Amino acid sequence: MYIHIIKNEWTSKYLLQYIKMCCLLIIFSSCTPEAEYIPIDDRIGALPKIIIDPINNPTSPEKIALGRALFWDPILSGNKDVACVTCHHPSKGYAEHIDLSLGVGGRGLSENREGGTLVKRNAPTILNTAFNGIGVTGTYDPLNTVMFWDNRSISLEEQSLGPILSMEEMRGDVYTEENAVAIVSERLSDIPVYVTMFNAAFGTNTIINGDKISKAIAAFERSLVANNSRFDQYARGNTAALTQEEVRGMNAFVEAKCTACHSGPMFTDFELHDLGVPDNSKLAIVDDGINGKFRTPSLRNLPQTGPYFHNGTIKTLRDAVGFYNRIEINDDAARELNFDGDMIDSIVAFLQALNDDDFDKTIPESVPSGLPVGGNIQ
């Protein structure tokens, strides 16, 4: 009897406590979770909607039109068979879907390209290079940034002449590197349509030279912007823009400290790192970059710009993410990665949300030189 009374008291008392506990559990779980603090330099965010032009190269529709014509015209190459677009085609996200580019003497486009001189690095996308150098504050100097896998150029203007000078990419052995720009300028000066276009872009009686060529191509490249991905929309306040899995992936991306290198609006610190990426067996000489280091690539538009890493040895986005699980990392920042194999699918889903397919994919019907549009890519 005594036990029975105790039992009832205990039961009623702790039943009440249990109900309280259930209520607390629901209240507790109703609280909005507190975001983990991320140092400002490791944060990610939306790209700006506005592009900053360099002081010495303000953009104009005429300059962009000229740059576009030059970009598609193989007249810039020694054998007149390779254009900028040969390795940076809009149907391939302004990159190409092969590990290493095939330059001078090649035929075909991207994965269908054969022959040609092997270029030692994967062609990166030109999309959003207008924002190269941008930091978390959104500021950048377009005349003092970094270009190429080894950061060897400081602006789009300087970068745009690089392939014209390169024997493997465009010049061939038709003329020397020292003479390349002068000869290309002469070629353009002999084409009336180009003379008209240069005058429209830079003023009447313009002398066509390397400076003008580079500025026009840079102005066009600066117009190739894809800054409205679903992640950008999310970061600007539209929380419905990302799916549950993508948000989970974003949190995992931050949690795993991928942002130690892939930070800012471009998801890169623009610094050089040594990740121990396997060598590409196609290369006779190992490409060591800068003491084994290569620039952190942007993670934007990845689904359109594989294969991945500086030598294109990683074929799929999933393998590229998984790469961080199995390599011996030589880099301090990368070594601190808190990477869990189960995160891969979520992170890949998030990375795909960085894709913005709304960019200029138009192909000109002809180029002023009358040469095949885009070079020998048919």
Place this chain on the structure above:
Amino acid sequence: MMKLECVWSKQSLIGILFLLLSVIGYSQNETSKFQLGIHSGYFVAGDFKTTYDAMLGVDAEYVFYKKPKMNYLLIGSVATDIGGKGASLLAINMGIGARYDLISLWKKPVFIQLNVGGLYLREQFSTQLIKENIASTFSEFGVQGAVYVGYKILRDINFRIGVNQYNNKGTAIEVGVSYLF
């Protein structure tokens, strides 16, 4: 302020759980139809494993049909995550279950229990971006299934361990203790 309230709630919750555990062993009952318990689970697979480490929850069961070795149950549970960084998860489950006494060990039954039911899931995320924190909430309905092996460690206390599947989002290894009355 909200943060303080949440911390207080969490501490209170854990305190009450321990209190409950420490006292329920005193009670005695021969014809138990109700069962109240607590459980915790550790995610071993699925999307939830990416975001959360573990779950902590409460559950209730009612025996609506009883045979000599088999009990048929109505079940309900509420659980929330522990250790989610920048994320929180609430899972509310209602369903049915069956518990079958396999063998008797030291005069107490070892049982197997199977639960199935509907599930409500709500996830909240909060992420620090460059300009601000952005929060998202996702809710969905799904199914939950669980299988446990248990042992009646005292006359009114069941212990169980098993696997709990939260829709197609997560698989958790779960342990729980229940008080029968």
